[in-house]
Amino acid sequence: MTIQAQIKKRDWTVHPKASSTQPLIPLKHTLSELTGPVFGHNAVKKIEADLTKNAAKKGKEAIGERMVITGRVTDEADRPIPGALVEIWQTNAAGLYGHKGDQHDAPVDPNFFGTGRCVTDEEGRYEFLTIRPGAYPITRLGNRWRPAHIHYSINGGSFAQRLITQCYFPGDPLQDDDFVYQAVSNKAARERLIVKYAPEYSVEGFAAGYTFDIVLRGQNATPMER
Numbered sequence: 001m002t003i004q005a006q007i008k009k010r011d012w013t014v015h016p017k018a019s020s021t022q023p024l025i026p027l028k029h030t031l032s033e034l035t036g037p038v039f040g041h042n043a044v045k046k047i048e049a050d051l052t053k054n055a056a057k058k059g060k061e062a063i064g065e066r067m068v069i070t071g072r073v074t075d076e077a078d079r080p081i082p083g084a085l086v087e088i089w090q091t092n093a094a095g096l097y098g099h100k101g102d103q104h105d106a107p108v109d110p111n112f113f114g115t116g117r118c119v120t121d122e123e124g125r126y127e128f129l130t131i132r133p134g135a136y137p138i139t140r141l142g143n144r145w146r147p148a149h150i151h152y153s154i155n156g157g158s159f160a161q162r163l164i165t166q167c168y169f170p171g172d173p174l175q176d177d178d179f180v181y182q183a184v185s186n187k188a189a190r191e192r193l194i195v196k197y198a199p200e201y202s203v204e205g206f207a208a209g210y211t212f213d214i215v216l217r218g219q220n221a222t223p224m225e226r
């Protein structure tokens, strides 16, 4: 079967509605959009994928429940995407972002900033060591809380393979009331945003393993963030 025959078109009904008052227009891609470079090739260092230490003072580390989070980045024909830039950002274990604009009354972790990046390998696999993020309040919406989540930005092999999304954790009751999670109207698609416990990636006595696979395009594309 040819690659073209394997490609299944994006299911627009599962992605959050755009805030624009006009309907979205799928663009026909030119060759340069499909083949042009998408990010600089400055070396990404290994330490950048370790959020427990990449902002810590010498000999220190972030406080929290350590976790390995890994997964494959694939395209609409289930082909791995090597060389994709995967960037994540998240709160500390207490639900506070490392940004002075975050006014949540929660403890600062001086050894955690909450950002990391890495590049996928030949199998399209990425991996981070981090700590489990905390929930945080959205006070402009009243007494509401966002469930624990990690933000992802993925630059694939071309501009047409850019995705921004968030992953969540199993069994979190705050998801029921979350306007971002619930903006994905299809239950099966929402469940694709939940990380899976994967003990084969755990580091014994040190960190629990989880997987979060990302599909950049096509029918099974990972739902975008609202």
Ligand SMILES: [Fe+2]
Pocket: 149, 151
């Ligand atoms: Fe967030």
